[in-house]
Every structure is written in C-alpha cells, then in structure tokens.
Amino acid sequence: MQIDHHARLSVAPMMDWTDRNCRAFHRVLSRKTLLYTEMVVSAALVRGGARHLLTFDAAEHPVALQLGGSDPAELAEAARIGAGEGYDEINLNCGCPSDRVQSGTFGAVLMKDPQRVADCLAAMQAAAGPVEVTVKCRIGVDDQDPARVLPDFLTHVRDAGIRRVSVHARKAWLQGLSPKENRDVPPLDYDLVIEMLRAFPDLHLSVNGGIGTLDEAAAFLDRGLHGVMVGRAAYQRPADILLEADRRVFGAANPCADAVEAAQAMRPHIARHLEGGGRLDQVTRHMLGLFAGRPGARLWRRLLSEGAHRPGAGLDVYDDALAAVTQALETETQPGDEAMGEGSTAGGVPSRPVPTS
Template identity: 75%
Template sequence: MDRDRIDTVRHAARLSVAPMMDWTDRHCRAFHRVLSRQTLLYTEMVTAPALVRGGAHHLLEFGEAEHPVALQLGGSDPEELAEAARIGTERGYDEINLNCGCPSDRVQSGTFGAVLMTEPARVAECVAAMRAAVDVEVTVKCRIGVDEQDPETVLPDFIARVRDAGVRRISIHARKAWLQGLSPKENRDVPPLDYPLVVRMKKAFPDLHLSVNGGVADLDAAELFLAHGLDGVMIGRAAYQRSWDILGQADERIFGAEASPCAAPEEAARAMRPYLAQHLEADGKLGQVTRHMLGLFAGRPGARAWRRVLSDGSTARGEAGLSVYDTALDAALGERAAA
C-alpha cells in the first residue's frame, strides 16, 4: 500500500462530493476542482460488469488536475470487482469505493447497491478481494439499512464485517433505503435522517474513518459534524447546485487553507475558460460542461442571467461556442451591477 497516497486521500475525505449518477462526470469534476483544490471528488458509479465484460474503459477517463479522485464501483461478484478495481487503479484513481447505497431498480436487479446491506458477508468478501488486487484504499458507501431492517442492529454489524475485511473508511448515508415502495428520487428525501446514529457509530468504531452523507446543506452543518467527532462529510446535491457556496469556501473553512483557489464566482468562471476551449477544440459541446456550472452564482445577483444565457445558448440551433460563455458571464456581472 502507498501510505503517503492513502494519507493524502484520507485528509481530502474531510470533505467530499458524493458520487451522483448523470452529474459527477469528468467535466463536473474538472469544474469542482477549479473551486476546491483539496476536496475529494468521486466518479459516477461505474458497474464492474461494464468494465470487465463490456470493456467500457472510456467511462474511466479523467484529467490529472482532478486528483485526488475516487472511482465508485457497483457490483457484487468478488472476482469481477477485484478486476474492475485493478483496472481503475491502473488508470490512476486514488481510491476505489464500493457502492452499497444506491436504491434504483436497475441496481437491485443486478444485486448491488443498497440491496447489499442485506448481505454483509458478501460485501466483506467483495472488499477483501478488491483490497488484495490494488494498492490504493478500498472504501464503502452505505445506507443505515434497508426496508424493515433495524438500523441500530444492522449498521454496526455491517460496519464490523467490512472492517474485519480490511476496510478502514466508510461513508454512511444517514437514511434507510426503501427498496419497495419508494423511487430513487424519493429515497433521497423521504426516509428520515438519523444523524445521531452515525455519530454513535464513530464512537463505537473509533479506529475507522467515518463520513456522514445525506441532507447536508451547507458548510456550517459540515463543520458541526466534524466538531462532533466525525472524520468527514460527504455533500451531494448542495455541492452541485450551489457550488460556490460549498466548494468555493471549502479550502479555507474545512481544510484551513489561507485562501480559496478563486476569490469570487466570476473568477472561477474565468478559470474554467481554458478547459472549455480545449473541450470545444476536441469537438465537444459547450453544454456538456456548462450544465454542471449553472449553479455557480446561485443565491447571488447575476444567477438568473448566467443560467438563462448558458441554457439558451446550449439548446439553440448551431454550435454554441465560447462567445455564448463570455456573454453569459457578462450578463451575470451586468445583472449584479444593476442590483
């Protein structure tokens, strides 16, 4: 194991952006890295069968600037997961994470995601195989339970099993997943949050690095969780939808940096321009990147103009170029000046 690399990623895990399907792709991560140099970033979930049997290695593309960056895998076959983890490590990922929390029907039918909360022995076998195959840290993201399970009993047993298999870092979404009766979207909001249970798990497993996930809306809440002894906080939708409020302040507030990489949202927008230019030169579409940036000015004067110009420009006929991006920034600053 590369001890220095593991220590670097664990430090970054003090704050992380949750893996989110259709959101945390490489363009999203490139943008988030402009805002925060230190926050740990995750891929969307990539299934082990897609890599091992489907040869979908294009799903692993990322830029060097994204480090530290973790690959989240979905699967339930130890050998297949071990091979997928090896492929991911060869591509340069700093961590391999096993998804034991996604509640979608597609994930359930493949016997992975949140349904694995019902099979802790299998999870332990999977992570043991993955750890034997790679020299980076293997971690787990889970729920507190599923359906009629009692989280007070299920969660500590689950944690103990994966710990005994060698896992030392776990992110816990502080909600149950209801695999029967709730949609994936409803599973993000309807089941009640049980943050105290996650805090108790840290007290019960002081040797483990535990992060809390689910419903964390701002850095004030993140700082409070850290003050209560948790090792990390994982933020999903808030980091995506209000990227400046979360990631633009994270390096100073969470990691103690002297200054943020960008002093203001417009500075972050300008810092992304070279990336956009390179993407367009490679025949990419403007909207493939800017769709992740619509929340940059959220809650501030200029937000409406920024979103409107980028959204209209990305859906208009013809190929939107940097002129649309520049117009969006000018419109945002103009709206702010008039406020």
C-alpha cells in the same frame, strides 16, 4: 497523497451528474475536496471493455472511482483496472436504491448481505494494491433495524480490512419508494452515525445525506466526524459549498476569490473540450447553479440553458453569459434572483432532475 485529509469534505458520486466535466468545475472551486466519479458498473469494465468511463484529467486529483457490482472476482478486476488508471481511491457502492441497481444485486440491496460485501472488499483490496478501497452505504434497508444492521455491516467491512466508510444516514426503501423519494422520505439519523464513532474508533467515518450548507458540514466535523460528504447542495449551489471549503475545512487558501473568478478559470477547460469535439452544454449544464442566490443568477441560467445546447455553440455564448452576470453583480440590478432548487425554472427552462447519490 493524504487521502484521509482530503476526505474531510467530499462531493458524493451522483449518477448522470458527477462526470469529468462536473469534476473539472468542482476542482476549480476547491483544490482539496475529494471528488467522486459517477458509479461505474464493474461488468461494463470487465466484460464490456468500457475503459472510456474511467477517463479523467490529472487536475482532478484527489479523485475516487466508485464501482457498482456484487461479484468478488469481477469487482477485483474492475478495482485493478481503476487503480491502474491512477485513481486515488476505489469505492464500493452499497447505497444506491435504484431499480436498475437492485436488478444487478448491488447498491443498497447489499446491506442485506454483509458477508458478500466483505468478500467483495477483500478481493478488491488484493487487486487494487496500494490504492485504498472504501465503502459508501446506508444505515439499513426496508424493515431492517439500523441500530442492529449498521454495526453488523461495519463489523464485516472492518474485518475485511476496510478503514474508511461513508454512511448515508437514511434507510433505503427498495420497494415502494422511488430513488428520488429515497433521498427525502426516510428520516435522517445522524445520531446513529455519531454513535458509530464510539463503537468503531478504528474506522474513518464520513456522514452523507441532507447536508445543505458548509456551516452544517463544519458542525459535523466539530462533532467528531472524520469527514462529510455533500451531494445535491454541492451540485445545485456549488459556490456556497466549495468556494470557501479550502480555507474553512482544510486551512488552505481558496483557489478562487468569487464565482466570477471561478467561471473565468473554467474557460481553458471549456476551450479544450470544444477543440476536442465536445459540446458546450456538456460542461455548462454542471455550472447552472454557480451564481445561485447572487444577482444575475437567473440570467446566467437562462442564457446558458437557451444558448449552450445549440449546434456550434462556442465560447462566445459562455463569454456573453459571464459578461451579463458580471454586470448584474456589479450593478445589482437583477431583483428576484434566487437559489436554484428542486423544481425551479431558468427562464422557462425546467431545472434538471435531482441526481442519484
């Protein structure tokens, strides 16, 4: 598999969001985009035996496993396990600013210890065999000077044998800002990431952070970035980001013509999930933004938000919601529909909190 090609566009790992049902949905929209798991803590795999966290469907390929940790031996074993499960890439999280991650001395705090990161990466590569190991990082943390810190960090990871890095183009403030604020308050510095292309011509660099449209993603590719990683926008407005991605980014045919066809294509996955004892809302919670900005979007969100969580909710609830939004699209009799964004509501149901990426 030419993973570099798929990394031209990727959906960021987001805690509590990019689970296997989310990835199944995103794969319906785009066959080519690289998908990431939520961060899986290495200790949970190695010491906790939580192999269930690695379950995925073959249809999700290309799919990458993101690991969190800071112990080289433990990360190596976790990488070995992940490679054995069939993931196309193993990624080390050096960008998450949450308190929980800091307390484990991993995530963005690792920007302060590039040698430890290099040791972890070397051990992971030795254990992962042919499966590529990559890094997702910030441009710096706290009072660090990104213009000095990022080149030093990239030098360490390159010298450890890493050739592909995704850079969230914001600093992370580990003290004083919440994880949510860390996604919005520190200013973006895309130009610094662009500069790293010239400083490290042997690295495959993807940019992440604040990218809200497919046009913006294409513009970064036009500027020379090897890849673009999209987070919240791909989750909140998935059709806007992914529905045209295969054609525009990869030069391939789009798998679905429109959002309705994508919703229909998800029906077999939902049926299998329900037959396996799963709940309807475990899938549909990831699909609330499918029709964002289109007629019937609010109706779709309301019907699924109110109906999918009820005990015994089945495909009839999903089919009724899809029939309602299809009619609204055909007649365009739903004025006032709007894209789902932070703080929006769906028929009185608050939108879910913004994910961590």
